[in-house]
Amino acid sequence: MGERKIQGTVLITGASGFIGGRLRDALLDAGADVVALRRAGSPEPRRGRSAVVDYSDKDALRRLVEKERPEFVYHVAGATKGVTYADFQRANVMPTENLTFALRDAFPDVRRFVLFSSLGAYGPSSPAAPHTEDSPRRPIEFYGQSKLEAEQAVEALGDAIAWTIIRPSGVYGPGDVDYFELFKSVSRGINVFFGNKGRWFSAVYVDDLVRASLDAADADATRGKGYFVCDGVPVTWGTFQEEIVRASGRRVLTLNLPELFVDIAAVAGETLTRIDKKPRLFNRQKARMGAQEAWTCQHDALRADTGYEPEVDVREGVARTLAWYRRERWL
Numbered sequence: 001m002g003e004r005k006i007q008g009t010v011l012i013t014g015a016s017g018f019i020g021g022r023l024r025d026a027l028l029d030a031g032a033d034v035v036a037l038r039r040a041g042s043p044e045p046r047r048g049r050s051a052v053v054d055y056s057d058k059d060a061l062r063r064l065v066e067k068e069r070p071e072f073v074y075h076v077a078g079a080t081k082g083v084t085y086a087d088f089q090r091a092n093v094m095p096t097e098n099l100t101f102a103l104r105d106a107f108p109d110v111r112r113f114v115l116f117s118s119l120g121a122y123g124p125s126s127p128a129a130p131h132t133e134d135s136p137r138r139p140i141e142f143y144g145q146s147k148l149e150a151e152q153a154v155e156a157l158g159d160a161i162a163w164t165i166i167r168p169s170g171v172y173g174p175g176d177v178d179y180f181e182l183f184k185s186v187s188r189g190i191n192v193f194f195g196n197k198g199r200w201f202s203a204v205y206v207d208d209l210v211r212a213s214l215d216a217a218d219a220d221a222t223r224g225k226g227y228f229v230c231d232g233v234p235v236t237w238g239t240f241q242e243e244i245v246r247a248s249g250r251r252v253l254t255l256n257l258p259e260l261f262v263d264i265a266a267v268a269g270e271t272l273t274r275i276d277k278k279p280r281l282f283n284r285q286k287a288r289m290g291a292q293e294a295w296t297c298q299h300d301a302l303r304a305d306t307g308y309e310p311e312v313d314v315r316e317g318v319a320r321t322l323a324w325y326r327r328e329r330w331l
Contacts (some may be wrong), residue, residue, distance in 0.1 A: 126294055130298045304308070
């Protein structure tokens with residue numbers, strides 16, 4: 001963001017989550033009047049205003065947009081777990097469509113609508129050829145397919161409103177609960193792999209993602225475009241987890257377990273889901289994602305249009321994240 005001062009009203013979804021919460025705080029710190037859109041029953045934010053919304057209620061969304069007349073809208077909310085594709089459509093596609101329609105109808109002068117999509121919308125890459133924005137979009141599971149469908153809904157708007165799509169790679173940092181499992185395992189003296197030690201992925205520290213998202217929303221060159229956001233240096237899971245071990249200072253037992261364990265856990269997860277109808281992270285779709293040789297991308301297009309340069313590499317990011325987990329007594 002540099003010295004830029006963001007003023008006016010900003011609507012944000014997903015503010016109770018890891019990325020959305022970090023983005024909300026950055027917007028508030030920059031001077032914006034932030035309104036967190038939340039579903040009934042979701043906790044009120046500790047900072048800023050909030051409004052309860054039903055994303056299926058188009059009329060209510062129009063009224064909200066007409067009342068607030070936001071300068072920016074950041075649509076961060078979404079689901080990574082579901083039982084059927086319809087679950088992902090309800091969580092990732094329908095809210096995107098209805099929010100953008102509300103803006104188009106009630107306040108098309110919004111300075112920018114920013115959709116947070118995912119590298120998953122493109123599917124896996126080759127270790128030797130990280131994705132660029134020109135790569136074909138070939139998702140391999142429900143989550144990625146729903147993110148692609150959400151992107152296509154935004155793209156179909158054309159010039160009706162100003163929009164930008166952000167596609168983060170793997171996001172880690174203070175407050176994250178997914179990568180936290182790796183930190184927790186190392187803190188217990190175990191560094192475990194499930195056939196993935198040599199597989200590649202792109203990552204981005206959450207504060208770099210937030211800064212990139214703020215800059216992209218404010219740049220003329222980014223209107224009507226989508227961008228990958230990463231730190232530019234793909235790593236293997238072996239390297240990433242070694243940085244966690246290094247930062248922890250612990251002596252660990254490293255286990256290289258067969259990938260078969262992931263497949264067994266996936267089938268078990270789906271069996272339990274069929275019984276209680278609750279979505280779980282372990283299923284065959286997620287196992288298929290984990291079995292790919294690479295999930296990597298490049299950020300050259302974002303750098304060309306906004307000057308983006310990641311400030312936190314994996315070593316520094318892991319150290320900062322571990323310090324936060326310890327300070328907040330997660331570990």
